[in-house]
Amino acid sequence: MNPDPETPFEVRRAEIAGNLEKVRARIATACRSAGRDPDEVTLVAVTKTYPADDVGHLAALGVRDVGENRDQEAAPKAETVAAAGVEVRWHYVGRLQRNKCRSVVGYASVVHSVDRLPLVEALDRARDEASRAGGVPPLDVLVQCSLDGDTRRGGADLADLPALAAAVAARSTLRLAGLMAVAPLGESPDRAFAVLARAAADLRRDHPMATLVSAGMSADLEAAIAHGATHVRVGSALLGTRPLLG
Numbered sequence: 001m002n003p004d005p006e007t008p009f010e011v012r013r014a015e016i017a018g019n020l021e022k023v024r025a026r027i028a029t030a031c032r033s034a035g036r037d038p039d040e041v042t043l044v045a046v047t048k049t050y051p052a053d054d055v056g057h058l059a060a061l062g063v064r065d066v067g068e069n070r071d072q073e074a075a076p077k078a079e080t081v082a083a084a085g086v087e088v089r090w091h092y093v094g095r096l097q098r099n100k101c102r103s104v105v106g107y108a109s110v111v112h113s114v115d116r117l118p119l120v121e122a123l124d125r126a127r128d129e130a131s132r133a134g135g136v137p138p139l140d141v142l143v144q145c146s147l148d149g150d151t152r153r154g155g156a157d158l159a160d161l162p163a164l165a166a167a168v169a170a171r172s173t174l175r176l177a178g179l180m181a182v183a184p185l186g187e188s189p190d191r192a193f194a195v196l197a198r199a200a201a202d203l204r205r206d207h208p209m210a211t212l213v214s215a216g217m218s219a220d221l222e223a224a225i226a227h228g229a230t231h232v233r234v235g236s237a238l239l240g241t242r243p244l245l246g
């Protein structure tokens, strides 16, 4: 690291490097407490509202997985990042509309937020069209579950998981990779992620390869890791507090 950063570029790189060190330390501590190997936990840096340059900083600092929650923002950002020769894996983690699926499969390697059957169909069609242009591997798909039964904030009801998982698994264009959830507001993340862990164990009985558990954000990654998260999605702890619209 440059010990005496001067340009805004260097200042920002140093700031993100410091934040990344703290987040990695939190992950390591949480893994130690849970008796887990830190290599089992992938850090997905959520870069929404932050510019393509920040993705470049993260990549230069060794972060290979980045997440976005809105296609309107993610698609041009992914293009800018690719044009700069920076290679990252894009994770789409936000609410998804059917008419955005074609765009999303153009850059995303993983979609975390599939919570209803029409999305499975739309992603399948989009991936199928893309694969005709050239051999693309199946898209990794996580089924997002609602942990408080309030599906208006995204996520499928737990009772609907088996049917959704089966629909994803039946598509050769998609690979059922696991489950995702966001801890409900005002509820103990510990209790919520325990529910998710049980749902993930149930899923693996029918789909042994669906081993990913995407859970935990800046405020609750420790609880998620304690309950078996394989992917934590961290934004503000790495890049700073977003303006409210983020």
Ligand SMILES: *Cc1c(COP(=O)(O)O)cnc(C)c1O
Residues within 6 Å of the ligand: 046, 048, 069, 093, 094, 182, 216, 217, 218, 219, 233, 234, 235, 236, 237, 246
């Ligand atoms: C924004 C966002 C995150 C990251 O949240 P932070 O609190 O900034 O870490 C994680 N997951 C999803 C789905 C998000 O939209």
